[in-house]
Amino acid sequence: MTTSVLPYEEFAEVALSYLNQLYAAARRLTGNPADADDLVQETYQLAFQHYGELRSVAHCRAWLYRILHRQAVTRYRRQRSGPQLVLLDGGADEGEHPTPHVAFDGDLLEHISLQEVRGAIESLPADLRIAVTLCDIEGFTYAEIADITDAPVGTVRSRIARARAKLMRKLQTHAEECGIRRKTS
């Protein structure tokens, strides 16, 4: 077993300070409280077992998210053939070119509810949704997201752009259906 240079008490204090954030991320990943509870408990259990692998407390938050996401994927794969999908997944990514035809009018968002925005986020394929929420909600850099999700940085960048293109299209369509007009042509 690896000997840690990080005092256990220091690690435990820092790790516990991220409990609320990790739980919120787990809720977004799983879509329900029961699975989020299990996922967070498993994450901390693994973190306490393996904290010797952590290089410094500065990396603690990203390291915990990495465990959380790995565990979520493991649970998803394990239960995929069962009656319940643990990882909330909005469907397949067709891998289309991300460039929207028209620039998205950000002012439209003032007239769109947060519930509608959440709905659009949750309709994204899991890979795209995870990348864009780690970036925009959790504030991780592309390099950190690459580490958390085990993907190359270029893939992370592409996933975030594709997620945003899809969100723009969906929210633009919603705005048009609701008669919300663009400010400029």
Add this chain to the structure above:
Amino acid sequence: MSGCPAFEELSALTDGDLSRARAVEVRQHLARCEPCRRQVDGLSALKRAVGRAYDSELPSPTVRRAVAAGVAKQRRRRTS
């Protein structure tokens, strides 16, 4: 406009994740390209909206207790 940066680069610019040299080039382009500027404005507004889309969900007391118990268990294991 020809020579416009890819959407992916505009998206990365809003995250501050372009290289410094490329970010300078893209910003110079934005200064003279209205459609790309509008695209970046839209991307920035979307980033803010996603960032505030969720209320913070708090863990139940059961989860807090279970995690705290995990800390204590590991501490005992280390000191025994």
